[in-house]
Amino acid sequence: MEFIEYMPGVFSGWNLVVLLAGTLGGLILGATPGLSPTMAVALLIPFTFHMEPSTSLILLGAVYTATVAGGAVSAILVNIPGAPANIATILDGHPMARSGRATEALHYSFISSLLGGVIGVFVLIFFTPYLADFALNFGPSELFWVALLGVTVIGSLGSNSVWKGLFAGALGLWLSTVGYDPVVGEERFVFTDHLAGGINIIAALIGLFAVPQVLSLLESATTGHGGTMYAMENHSVWRSLLNNLRHVKELVIGSLTGIFVGLIPGAGGQIAGLVAYDQAKKFSKAKSEYGKGNPSGVIAAESANNAMVGPSLVPMLTLGIPGSPTAAVLLGGLLIHGIFPGPDLFSVHAEITWTFIDSLLVGQVLMVMFGLVMSRYSRFVTRIPNNFMAAAVIVLAVFGTYSVQNSFSDVLVMISLGTVMYFGLKAGFGPAPVVLGIILGPIAETNYQQGKLIAESGDGMLAYFCTGNVNMMLIGLCVASISYSVFTEVRTQVLKKSEVNA
Amino acid sequence: MITQRIVASGCVVAAGLMYFFGTGHEYSEAYVFPNLLAIVMVVLASIMAITADIDPKTQKSLAISSVPWIKLWPAFLVIIVYMLIAEYVGFFVSSFLVFVLLGNMYSQRVDVPFLINRCVPIAFVFLSLLYGLFVLLLKVQMPDGILF
Numbered sequence: 001m002e003f004i005e006y007m008p009g010v011f012s013g014w015n016l017v018v019l020l021a022g023t024l025g026g027l028i029l030g031a032t033p034g035l036s037p038t039m040a041v042a043l044l045i046p047f048t049f050h051m052e053p054s055t056s057l058i059l060l061g062a063v064y065t066a067t068v069a070g071g072a073v074s075a076i077l078v079n080i081p082g083a084p085a086n087i088a089t090i091l092d093g094h095p096m097a098r099s100g101r102a103t104e105a106l107h108y109s110f111i112s113s114l115l116g117g118v119i120g121v122f123v124l125i126f127f128t129p130y131l132a133d134f135a136l137n138f139g140p141s142e143l144f145w146v147a148l149l150g151v152t153v154i155g156s157l158g159s160n161s162v163w164k165g166l167f168a169g170a171l172g173l174w175l176s177t178v179g180y181d182p183v184v185g186e187e188r189f190v191f192t193d194h195l196a197g198g199i200n201i202i203a204a205l206i207g208l209f210a211v212p213q214v215l216s217l218l219e220s221a222t223t224g225h226g227g228t229m230y231a232m233e234n235h236s237v238w239r240s241l242l243n244n245l246r247h248v249k250e251l252v253i254g255s256l257t258g259i260f261v262g263l264i265p266g267a268g269g270q271i272a273g274l275v276a277y278d279q280a281k282k283f284s285k286a287k288s289e290y291g292k293g294n295p296s297g298v299i300a301a302e303s304a305n306n307a308m309v310g311p312s313l314v315p316m317l318t319l320g321i322p323g324s325p326t327a328a329v330l331l332g333g334l335l336i337h338g339i340f341p342g343p344d345l346f347s348v349h350a351e352i353t354w355t356f357i358d359s360l361l362v363g364q365v366l367m368v369m370f371g372l373v374m375s376r377y378s379r380f381v382t383r384i385p386n387n388f389m390a391a392a393v394i395v396l397a398v399f400g401t402y403s404v405q406n407s408f409s410d411v412l413v414m415i416s417l418g419t420v421m422y423f424g425l426k427a428g429f430g431p432a433p434v435v436l437g438i439i440l441g442p443i444a445e446t447n448y449q450q451g452k453l454i455a456e457s458g459d460g461m462l463a464y465f466c467t468g469n470v471n472m473m474l475i476g477l478c479v480a481s482i483s484y485s486v487f488t489e490v491r492t493q494v495l496k497k498s499e500v501n502a
Numbered sequence: 503m504i505t506q507r508i509v510a511s512g513c514v515v516a517a518g519l520m521y522f523f524g525t526g527h528e529y530s531e532a533y534v535f536p537n538l539l540a541i542v543m544v545v546l547a548s549i550m551a552i553t554a555d556i557d558p559k560t561q562k563s564l565a566i567s568s569v570p571w572i573k574l575w576p577a578f579l580v581i582i583v584y585m586l587i588a589e590y591v592g593f594f595v596s597s598f599l600v601f602v603l604l605g606n607m608y609s610q611r612v613d614v615p616f617l618i619n620r621c622v623p624i625a626f627v628f629l630s631l632l633y634g635l636f637v638l639l640l641k642v643q644m645p646d647g648i649l650f
Binding site: 402449 | 509520524529533535549553570573581588601605606607624628629635636
């Protein structure tokens with residue numbers, strides 16, 4: 001059992017320090033309205049550039065896990081989700097706070113996050129090596145389709161409009177071609193010296209997530225957060241733990257939902273939380289109590305959004321297809337250290353990979369310990385003014401981007417991409433498909449060109465790229481995700497039209 | 503809505519320009535992949551334009567949000583000036599000014615005591631933390647410029 005063999009690595013030297021700091025920092029960042037887990041992880045990547053690969057992955061993983069759990073603080077206390085994954089937590093968490101049970105609600109959210117999160121990490125531990133072995137069968141054509149599948153799934157399933165999502169994904173792929181062609185070495189689309197080295201992944205990650213967030217924070221800065229803060233009562237942790245464990249049905253529903261949603265590339269914690277809440281309500285004998293401060297709602301939602309974390313890394317670590325937008329950013333963190341998803345992770349980089357996975361397990365325990373202590377002081381974190389938050393994020397984004405290659409060109413690219421993305425968000429485009437396109441673009445193009453060379457000496461492009469069981473399965477998945485999203489979008493529009501005309 | 507079609511048309515034009523910049527080069531094989539992508543984007547943008555529903559009653563959830571220009575133009579100006587001066591003035595001084603300006607301009611209180619008692623000390627502490635993190639810990643050489 002490799003995950004036991006590499007466990008001591010989590011507690012050695014800087015790894016433990018970084019895990020502790022990442023968990024605590026992640027909880028604080030997650031509790032702050034306006035800072036999403038994706039943005040927090042993106043901003044951290046420049047720091048990890050200077051670290052050892054295992055230490056850097058531990059930090060990113062700890063922040064990912066903790067921000068998802070910490071987002072419940074803001075959701076419960078202020079009725080504003082700290083992360084999209086905590087939207088469902090508001091439905092019963094905030095009513096609990098209104099009725100003087102804020103501390104109890106926070107206890108349930110952290111304990112449920114621990115239980116769901118641990119189950120999710122074990123899914124990661126047991127599924128990933130098998131899927132990685134399966135990926136050994138992949139050649140250039142299969143890897144090309146895998147890269148395209150990643151962009152297609154996030155573009156079609158992770159966006160409000162399937163066409164806008166796919167367009168954004170294709171744009172990301174195109175942006176990745178700026179710079180030098182990987183085979184011929186020809187300079188492409190270098191309209192200014194600042195683009196001579198291509199678009200740096202970290203500059204793109206930070207720009208696409210952080211800059212729009214800064215501008216959104218400034219939009220609402222002068223009007224304040226909104227939401228009313230409620231007082232924190234004294235409540236025994238042990239009583240909360242015992243009560244939480246009595247809600248077995250909600251914990252099982254939440255965990256299973258989170259696992260299933262996490263394994264689907266492109267879906268994220270928001271979907272996991274909402275689906276789990278909905279299912280827990282459906283299977284409840286007291287449906288009418290949901291939405292009025294029922295602990296079951298908090299338990300189902302929070303166990304789901306943390307159970308999603310581990311499985312969302314399964315397709316990312318094995319095939320390079322992120323299971324969530326934050327996992328897409330984590331993929332960028334892997335690539336900057338020269339570590340590529342696939343079977344090599346569990347053979348050549350076994351120590352790094354298993355130490356990272358073990359840190360996710362240990363991180364769940366630390367998250368609940370810090371979270372339960374932090375519950376008492378949460379009110380201060382949720383009240384950081386938007387103007388200072390925005391100022392801090394833009395300065396941090398500039399420093400972080402510059403620190404990667406000591407290049408001011410990267411900073412200019414970051415600001416430019418981010419500003420365009422802000423307008424894109426207003427028009428309904430999302431950053432996740434663009435980021436994934438930029439990350440997976442080189443993989444798609446390199447394998448396309450290698451496959452083309454093989455195909456030209458064989459049966460031709462169509463035969464090489466479109467035949468074979470794995471190719472057909474991957475093409476089928478691409479078509480299925482697009483078809484499903486188009487069908488859902490058309491059905492929603494037809495239903496809306498009939499409602500309006502009724 | 504008409505604006506959905508305008509956005510989609512803009513995407514068609516942008517994708518067309520991407521294809522245009524990828525043609526007429528000596529090493530055309532280097533542009534095969536990006537040109538394929540540009541063609542795909544033209545097709546996707548065309549579908550967006552065709553399927554843009556012009557019935558406003560069904561479009562609320564897909565409506566394009568307006569940009570609050572009046573509120574945000576100072577922020578855009580500050581960011582542009584930041585980019586122009588950071589390398590020459592120095593990262594820390596320019597960042598300090600940006601932090602103080604944004605912190606003050608977008609606060610719910612805009613007065614001199616707030617500026618002096620809140621914005622300046624918070625900016626100073628934050629930049630000190632960044633100095634410790636980037637320069638001392640990560641040993642990154644930040645541009646000094648003419649100041650710091």
